[in-house]
Amino acid sequence: MKATIYDIAREAGVSIATVSQVINGKGKISEKRRAEIMEIMERLHYQPSAIAAALTGKQTYxxxxxxxxxxxxxxxxxxxxxxxxxxxxxxxxxxxxxxxxxxxxxxxxxxxxxxxxxxxxxxxxxxxxxxxxxxxxxxxxxxxxxxxxxxxxxxxxxxDDILGGALAAEHLLELGHTRLAVLSEPSKVSSSQERVRGFRETLIKAGYTLEPNQIRESAADLSSAKKEALLLLGEKDHPTGLFCCNDIQAIGALQAAKELGLRVPEDVSIIGFDNTILASVTSPPLTTVAQPxxxxxxxxxxxxxxxxxxxxxxxxxxxxxxxxxxxxxxxxxxx
Amino acid sequence: MKATIYDIAREAGVSIATVSQVINGKGKISEKRRAEIMEIMERLHYQPSAIAAALTGKQTYxxxxxxxxxxxxxxxxxxxxxxxxxxxxxxxxxxxxxxxxxxxxxxxxxxxxxxxxxxxxxxxxxxxxxxxxxxxxxxxxxxxxxxxxxxxxxxxxxxDDILGGALAAEHLLELGHTRLAVLSEPSKVSSSQERVRGFRETLIKAGYTLEPNQIRESAADLSSAKKEALLLLGEKDHPTGLFCCNDIQAIGALQAAKELGLRVPEDVSIIGFDNTILASVTSPPLTTVAQPxxxxxxxxxxxxxxxxxxxxxxxxxxxxxxxxxxxxxxxxxxx
DNA sequence: CTGAAAGCGCTTACAG
DNA sequence: CTGAAAGCGCTTACAG
Structure with missing residues (x-):
């Protein structure tokens, strides 16, 4: 049987209130008693019930x-x-x-x-x-x-997702890319939309545009992303810089590029988002926008x-x- | 204030025992009362306290x-x-x-x-x-x-870790490899030891050996594994077939091979273990022993x-x- | 079919 | 410094 506060109290010859105090380090208990009670709790493998405590007003933690x-x-x-x-x-x-x-x-x-x-x-x-x-x-x-x-x-x-998108855009622009595209998550994912927005606004500020058909959507799983990237990168005059709204999508794009015989980054540059462990494990490893x-x-x-x-x-x-x-x-x- | 079973009982003009029965779908309550009580619980956003229930003998779930x-x-x-x-x-x-x-x-x-x-x-x-x-x-x-x-x-x-190791060995042997090595986790990880054992025994049965210095250990993180693999694959007459005791280590080996200018699988074949998402994301994707x-x-x-x-x-x-x-x-x- | 009562294992004032 | 008592929100026999 599991020991309860009553068992401890009985064993120690004190009231349960006293035991409760030593459990919680409250009140003033003589050092001797406290030590004695602690010893008994250890000996009986007593684990106070967090459930009972929570019922009497404490948090559940x-x-x-x-x-x-x-x-x-x-x-x-x-x-x-x-x-x-x-x-x-x-x-x-x-x-x-x-x-x-x-x-x-x-x-x-x-x-x-x-x-x-x-x-x-x-x-x-x-x-x-x-x-x-x-x-x-x-x-x-x-x-x-x-x-x-x-x-x-x-x-x-x-x-700041807008900033995140901007960071990706700036990097691609610095590298000399002007034919750009983005692979985003479905429009109901608001963070994804903001990333796209930051990306696009940065391009516009720099005097470039992002054609509507250069903004593609896919679900966040690998194969959906790859399928969409295959379409996008398979076109002639495909973009040379692709921003993906998460690392998984970027990996899908990486795989699509490979399948199309495109070298990364020589033929296409790809940027991801999140900086999960996945980004460090691909080949080439992903340049990505890191979330803290x-x-x-x-x-x-x-x-x-x-x-x-x-x-x-x-x-x-x-x-x-x-x-x-x-x-x-x-x-x-x-x- | 959070509604309790008493609030529901009072509102419905019944005892708390009756409310308890409808919550738990026990006992025989007239259909009419039950519906009435259910309605009241909904209206008051009543959520029965799992904590109180657990204290009275139910599980915590x-x-x-x-x-x-x-x-x-x-x-x-x-x-x-x-x-x-x-x-x-x-x-x-x-x-x-x-x-x-x-x-x-x-x-x-x-x-x-x-x-x-x-x-x-x-x-x-x-x-x-x-x-x-x-x-x-x-x-x-x-x-x-x-x-x-x-x-x-x-x-x-x-x-069955032994079988897992054996599977890797058989595959490598079938592919014609005879210069083999393994990268395992530290010896206190028993599953890793079993994998190595299954691997080695299969080699021996096939008439090959696994030299002690072809069994390397590293921690399970990427950089430790890479470092160890760099040593192993950097030697002349390096193994052509390497079995790693988990996917992360296999990825470390992949990166080491790349760094050494070795092609995978042309110059070294690498097999991982676990079949996590990581295995499908590398390049080349990992052949690996899948755990269910x-x-x-x-x-x-x-x-x-x-x-x-x-x-x-x-x-x-x-x-x-x-x-x-x-x-x-x-x-x-x-x- | 429904209610009164005990009890789960604690904490918290309140006395002393 | 320590104890008696009430109460937290339920469930579970037990009556009726």
Whole structure:
């Protein structure tokens, strides 16, 4: 049988209140008693029930994290950052893969509420912002990660996607490219749209244009991206500089180029986005716009915990800066 | 304020016992009352407290998963499989990255016990098997994933690592390679040792040998592996066939080969292990021994849940079969 | 078919 | 410095 606080109290000949105090390091207990009680707890392998504690007003010290797919390296790296900070602060995290389906999001949201998590981080796409409103009513702390939902009054940690797109454009321009294209995610992914926007605006400022048919869309998986890139790069007068809205798409483009007999970067330069582990593993390794994934995760946790501590309610908006990581998939234009 | 079962009961003019029954779909409640109560719960956004329920004898419907590092694609894919099956069965999972440190493992184990998770899956290395024994005493269901701990009486889901190594050897032999080497993980990683063993035994059976200095070790990160591979492949009369104990190491070898001006597979054939997403993204794509990662995760969850249901205590040992996935990094020996 | 009551394992004032 | 008691939000027999 599992030992309870009563067992410890009986064994020590004290009340459960006293035991509770030593567990929580509160109150004034004589050093001798405290040591004695600690010893008994160890001996009985006593693990106080966090569940009972939570029921009596303490937090659950558990956070929820919603992502589209934990097996995607970007979200896996994000999850690691979230977990690390949470652990440091004494929290554990339950991870939920939603596959970007609202129905799944909603079910997880309810589940996490029932389990009384202290806060939730949402890094998954949500079509209908409405499904978050019950949480807001219960005033459960929420932080959006790399997602914009202007209609909602919640904490938000994002990166400057426009700047990210601009960084890619500037690099390609510096390398002498003028025939440019972009491979973006479907239009409902707002961050992707912003990246495209930053990219295009930078081109325009420099006196170049981006033809509508040079903006292609594909799902975020490898084979969709490759298929679309095959079409784009297969045309005569294909672009010499291609900006992809995430690393997976860039890899699809890399594979398409190879299949078409195009050399990277000699014949086409390709730039990715995210700087996940994938970017360092391809050949050539990807030049890519790096998201500060670790900081995204840390800051999201911090926002939640601060709100839990201070009752500080005003939602914060944090915007982090992406950075260009130059590797080998983009080079000077030839000829 | 959050609605409780009392609020619902009062609103409906019934006792909390009745509300409890409709929540749990138990007992016989007149259809009319049931509908009425359901309606009230919806209207008040009532979410029953899983914490209170757990305190009164129900499960927490939460499982723990310990892995070395959730940002490693292998473990990320495993986590996804675990999560999927858990969700189907009504459980959520808290994920813990241990960096293979016993101290961290121990802290997480205690934490998960305090949170009263219903079971734990352990996919992380543990030096000192002792730290699991308190759990066994509490008879908390435990399943080891891809780890051997013969001294412990717990559920185990592994793959046949010896067969995996043999598969790699057979393939290389078929392609005509005779100068072979292996890049393995440090000797404390038992699965890696088994892979090497299967590899070597197959060579011996075929009449070849594997010189001790052709068995190299490196940590599982990219740069360590690359460094070691640089040494190995830099020698004259370097091996033409190299078996690496995981995909990351194989990628390190790929990069080393490239740096040395060796073509893959024309000058060196390289085989990896795991078949994570990384294997499909390199150039050339990796021929690798695939672990049935999804099934590993599913089976581990199933074992736990079965034990929770049936009180069926005998620890099960499940061994799954790896398979060779032929892509392009291994080819026929030239000359 | 439905309700009163005990109990799960804690924490938190409140006394003393 | 320490204990008695109430209460957190449920579930589970047990009556009726």
């Amino acid at each position: 558990t956070l929820g994290l919603l992502v589209p797919d934990i097996s995607n390296p970007y979200f896996a790296e994000l999850a690691r950052a979230v977990e690390d900070r949470s652990r440091q602060l004494g929290y554990s995290v339950v991870i939920c893969s939603t596959d970007n389906k609202d129905e799944r999001v909603e079910r997880y949201l309810n589940l996490l509420q029932q389990k009384r998590v202290d806060g939730m981080m949402i890094g998954t796409g949500i079509d209908n912002a409405e499904i978050l409103s019950p949480l807001l009513q219960q005033s459960i702390p929420i932080a959006l990660i790399a997602r914009h939902m202007p209609s909602l009054s919640v904490h938000t940690v994002t990166i 994934i670790e900081e995204l995760g840390h800051r999201a946790v911090d926002l939640l915990i601060e709100e839990l501590k201070d009752e500080q309610k005003e939602p914060q908006k944090i915007v982090l800066k992406p950075e260009l990581v130059i590797r080998e998939s983009a080079g000077r234009v030839l000829g | 939460t499982l723990g998963l310990l892995v070395p590092d959730i940002s490693n694609p292998y473990f990320a894919e495993l986590a996804r499989a675990v999560e999927d099956r858990s969700r189907q069965l009504g459980y959520s999972v808290v994920i813990c990255s241990t960096d293979n440190k016993d101290e961290r493992v121990e802290r997480y184990l205690n934490l998960l016990q305090q949170k009263r998770v219903d079971g734990m899956m352990i996919g992380t290395g543990i030096d000192n098997a002792e730290i699991l024994s308190p759990l066994l005493q509490q008879s908390i269901p435990i399943a080891l994933i891809a780890r051997h701990m013969p001294s412990l009486s717990v559920h185990t889901v592994t793959i 990662i999804e099934e590993l995760g599913h089976r581990a969850v199933d074992l736990l849940i079965e034990e929770l249901k049936d009180e069926q205590k005998e620890p099960q040992k499940i061994v799954l079969k790896p398979e060779l996935v032929i892509r392009e990094s291994a080819g026929r020996v030239l000359g």
